[in-house]
Amino acid sequence: MHLTEEEKRVALEQTGNILENYSRERGNLIPILQQVQEKLGYVPLVAMEEVARHLGIPAVDVYSVATFYNQFRLIPPGKHQIKVCMGTACHMKGGNIILDCWKRRLGIDVNQVTPDREFSLERVACVGCCTMAPVTVIDEEVHGKVTPTRVDGLLFSFGVKILKGQQKEGEAVEEQ
């Protein structure tokens, strides 16, 4: 996914602001990256280079950390982030069925963003709400006991209208 010049500029500016609060110690690397992600929603390449310069370490070291940990996202997320829990209890209660539903409705695969950047889909390990399985987390809000129809309902609450049978399989249709 290509970033616009504007996005790069914002990323650099925000990263610069964050770096002012951190000393040049290697131990600050993960907290810095977390801050960048919290501000921007993702960790772009330009930000990683900037962080590397600040800490005086090779950019590839920053890249290796950012790609090792599941938390860091390298592309901009959708406006609404949908995280489907894939923990044991959710799995036993049909978490993969729910994940399939989201994939089908949004027309994207895991770790992808819809073309209009409205939704992104992720699978997460246990969110610790096993008793509410299966669980989907949308923008930090936990939804428990999700069923395929509830998926449609949740999408509806974001203004997405599901027109069954009138679209290609798996395609979500925006309300006009």
Added chain:
Amino acid sequence: MKSSSIVAETFAKLQQKSRTAWQSLRDRPLILVGTATCGRAAGALEILKIIKEELEKHGLDAQVLEVGCMGHCYAEPLVTVYKPGFPPISYGYVTEGIAARLVQDFLGGDDPCLEFALAALETNDMVPALTDFPRGMIEKPIILDRCGLIDPAKIEHYIALGGYAALAGALTREPEWVLEEIKASGLRGRGGAGFPTGRKWETCRLAPGEKKYVICNADEGDPGAFMDRAILESNPHEVLEGLAIAAYAVGARQGYFYIRAEYPLAVERVKKAIEQARQAGLLGINILGSGFSFDVDVFQGSGAFVCGEETALIASMEGEPGLPRHRPPFPATAGLWGKPTVINNVKTLAYVPHIIERGAQWFRETGTAGSPGTAVFALAGKVINTGLAEVPMGTTLRELVYDVGSGIPRGKAFKAVQIGGPSGGCLPETALDMPIDFDSLSQAGAMMGSGGMVILDEDDCMVEIARFFLDFTQKESCGKCTMCHLGTKQMLEILEAITKGQGKPGDIELLLELAEDVKAGSLCGLGKTAPNPVLSTIRYFRDEYEAHIKERRCPALMCRELIAYYILPEKCERSCDACVGSCPVEAIYPNEDRIKVIDQQKCVKCASCLEACPPQYKAVIKLSPPELVAERGA
């Protein structure tokens, strides 16, 4: 001796102040709403809002508090009402209507709305108390005791109920005394491996060097375990106090909470707790005038399961990818930044204040000889009363599943219990009467792990469960050891083939062989235990593997490639179209007799129709192998 009397005096003042604040809560009605993550998922925040609105609407005077989790997660959202003249009563499954009625009829009138009551918190002659139920008789809460009864964001509640007395007490004695007490208690690490905590502390204390660290490991990554989250969200001060005592015992001045990224609420509450403890003079320089200084920071994990392993955790705090290191040297001698470091699990630290306060002997009275104390289990999966339960070590699985958990829902048959997460194993019905502690579990091929317990019924396929856990560990393998990241990959491919009906004779033997290699060739606990779910399911449920391989049949009707959905024509009701509407891909159509039929080409096997079919018809069934559909002439 002088400083110890200052400590006692300063703390007594603090305690007095907190008790006054706590007592004043009881003067008027008090409503507690459980707003830990599990409560929130069930809508507790809306309930909280309704209660506040209703109180205002009726002009009633009552205090509303947000509390943590009592462990009765099945009944969330949970509300507890204290009204003078009545025992404290907990209400479960609270809806907006029930919340409104509690305010109007109980607080406004004198009707305690017993039809919605779950149980009372104290024995009385009006409502059965929690301790009158089988669950209450088996449970023996030590570290969960105050969870859900106090506001985690108010340090004075914790202090009023005896909190920080252990720290104050410890500070009046020598660190060696604290160490000996923990050693004598026989406390074993609750993170999973069960290493004696006292020995770990002693090693760190004796290690040379001025600078030492203590870390609370809250990187609870096991799918199916959520007690660390619940404790941190419900009673963060208990763990903080334990960490401070640990620091005093080993001689550390700096501590950390390593909390995983997926627990934002826990991070928030721990940060708040640290701040309050600093303000109260229980953290920072010269704590309570004792001369001992200690401070704590929070480090947030970044979503890597392997970081629950202590050397990988340290690597990530140092800004490196979380790869485990070779042990020895153990972190207790060379840990964070090469300094001696004690890393303890949340629950381990939560026991510490209780042991210091009530003594090692008291702690040993509960549990088994080899594993004293209690164990916290997170019950999830196919069990009626899901949630957290703290029971003495040595309780049997049967008591946990049938008394604490109230058995299997929908009258299904129990099949197995998966215990210990991805490092643990599946135990069958024959193991139900085994008393559980660290040692008995590892003998049976499972592991205490962090205490996650997922109950499986007849609808759960054991091959699929093994595949699920291996898929998890495979993805989380850090890539350092070849046998772990490639060996598990090979095992996973075989298991995937089996669940798709493409298994070959000899696959089971190959899996067993690979499992031994992966165990032998891995550095850390992740790889060493990764094959456990596969080994235990083969050990106890080999027939299911064979059915998949030889007959292309999934006995539990779970593996999607091996089943088909089918509507029984003789049971389908002509006037009902519930399944048609529920199908997300329009695979169901009525035939010329208005009996519904599934187009097997279109069906995505999502189970919507099975759920939608009204229980009086029960017309949708699953068939395995899928060829049976053709035989039935559909």
